[in-house]
Amino acid sequence: MDVKVLRSQWDRSAAIVCTLAGAICLLAGYAGVADSQYLAEQTRYIVSGGIGGIFLLGVGATLWISADLRDEWRKLDRIERALGDGVLKWSDESVNGASHGTPPASVDITTEQAGLAHAANSRHHA
Structure with a gap:
């Protein structure tokens, strides 16, 4: 396996x-x-192998999820x-008067994205 x-x-x-x-500890x-x-002999295997193995499995799962x-x-x-660059360019041009509320040709905004942005802004300001 590559070190990189x-x-x-x-x-x-x-x-x-x-x-x-x-898994090796559990086995x-x-x-x-x-x-x-005897139960007294089994206790040390349960503590070291069982609890240690479950702990290591939990650490492995946590690292993978992380x-x-x-x-x-x-x-x-x-x-x-990517979205921020396009929206900032659009808002800068509309503030300077270069564009009157319409997005420039370099920004491709679908109707669905525009509707989601409008809904998010209306919820944020409400």
Whole structure:
């Protein structure tokens, strides 16, 4: 595996490692409990293998979800920047009088987007 990929996807790599370690802990704990006949011997396997394995599985799941959320936020930031650039150009021209309320040709706004923007502004000002 490429080191550059591991550095850029460190959270997913750590999630995979934690999940595998958790699964190994659970399997080792199960093997220890299955081989011992007394409850006192089984307790240490349950505590170390069972609880440790569940904890590592939880950490792995949390890291994976965090990585997915970070990707979604990056995508939303890109969309916001793209929309913000077009809206700012449009509003700057309309303030300067170059455009009288109509969007310039460089900004492609669909009817649905314009309706959503109008609805959002009316809710915000209400």
